[in-house]
Amino acid sequence: MKIGIPKDGRFGDFGGKYIPETLAPAIEELERNYLKIRNDKNFKKELGRLLIDYAGRPTPIYFARNLTKTVGGAKIYLKREDLLHGGAHKINNTLGQALLAKRMGKKRIIAETGAGQHGVATAMACASLGLKAEIYMGYVDTVRQKQNVFRMELLGAKVHAVKSGSKTLKDAINEAMRDWITNVDSTYYLLGSAVGPHPYPLMVRDFQAVIGVEIKKQMKKIPNAVIACVGGGSNAIGTFYPLIDTNAKIIGIEAGGKGVKTKLHSAPLTAGKKGVLHGMMTYLMQDKDGQISQTHSISAGLDYPGVGPEHAYLKDENRVEYKAVTDDEVIDAFLILTRTEGIIPALESAHAIAHAIKISKKMKKTESIVVTLSGRGDKDIDIVKEYLSKNVKNKRKI
């Protein structure tokens, strides 16, 4: 079931490379170069060094004693990706790809970003490696994550606010792809999630797999359950991949928004249909004609109508269980973790926390759950504040 290098870029039915012809040589060049450095000792050494000295790896596994006690049930451990440089797991991938881009002789880097974390991590990696970065971000996201826009600019990146379509992450990807088509020779597209045409889903998973590899080392025994949030699914695939061959129960949490029965969510694995978008075949939120639906999530980073093809595959293989939690449940989890542990999680990561709280109650005290805390929540405090001012039910809990 575990797929190393996917044949023809396919994870079962999913993945592939559905791309405009102009990008074909660039994708081919990327694939060739990536497969070459994938096992290159010098590359691994250089990246390993950067991950330790620059990004702050390894990240700790933290036993959330107070949260566990409050919830009552299985022991909850947090994989602290929020402690990385930049405040999220994104830097694992941007350092890897920026280093690759540099080796390929590309000087101009473009990237998309949703919440801004990937944009910030790209800007950081580029600043440190001497590359020029331009970031596409949906206009809606530039408003709701304005702090990250300024962070990127401070780091020397140029931010383009995308005003087409739904003005969120999917449109930022569209615009980045259009830029790449136009500047295909000089430009490296540094995709931030485990999505897009092959070899991106493979490459991003490989660079993020350090999360799961460390979890395996740090836990005395394989945890009973592992949980991560899934938008495109990079922190989740990085967490899951090294654990696929174990007997851990693996759960991915999608953004249920206002509920998966409403149209206001971002849960293609829970409520989507197979289709083709952004160069890949995967599960998508779409209407009867195949038009991509508008999505909703309280977290900009999960507000995406598609999902990485390897997740689609793991769902169909029944190896990973995919569930959705609602915005309300996310805010509750955000508040509980903040209060009990003094850790402010990103709203994305709070999705995984919310599900851990749900299932730990039903598990034995001797059992363990590892939750990947993919990022810290400083970027989200304005959103939470506004939400609380409108939702009295949650507010009573503070």
Next chain:
Amino acid sequence: MSKIKEKFKQLKSKKESALISYIMAGYPSEKATLSAVRGLIQGGTDIIELGFPFSDPIADGPTIQMASTESLNSGTKINNFFSIVKKIRKESDIPLVLMTYTNILYNQTYEKFILRAKQAGIDGLILPDMAIEESKEYVKAAKKVGMDTIFLVSPNTEKDRLKQIIKSTSGFLYMVAVFGTTGVQTKIHKYTIDALKNTKNAAKGKIPVGVGFGISTDKDVQKYVSSGADAVIVGSANIKIIENTPAGKIQTRIATFTKKLKNKTR
């Protein structure tokens, strides 16, 4: 013989290149689309390429993106599209090509969608995000009903790949003139003319080569035709005319513009 193939054969005997005109179905309304089609036919275009809007048109520049969004906002569904096609078929026999994105077909299954398109009167398909590697099932479904599969090639497409694409292509081969999206070119690059020559050589006269993306004036048309293009494809320029013309005058203005372009293919 497919309608498209037949058209190229006729043109060849007259030593003409084809003018292929693109418009977006349902932009800004079904009525406007039908007026524009009448204008194109009146102006003497050889093949009409009808766009069906997709929510995420990654190969398109601002003009066609805008037309896609407007068309979707005005309520264009697949059913409306096929009803437009059927209406055109009542008035004309002109070869009709559908341009849209892969997900629109995949959503209904290639086989069902292509059959339905064929029955409505579509002669060929263009999917800018359908890479040759992923096209087996699509080409098979198209062949089954005699639908032409028009693939795109780019100035940076390598020789072996070009050969492979030509093998799966029927109707004509669509050469993208520029590195970029639709509708944004300002001048004709030398690399495009070189690529056109290479592509023509690879096609060996077995399949006509059309050039598109960023072609908007009669001078552009003349330049590509004199450089050996079997067809030139004009899209965004038509959309701009439709955008800036009151509904009642669309037919005449499109006809005048098309006539001017068509003259340069002779």
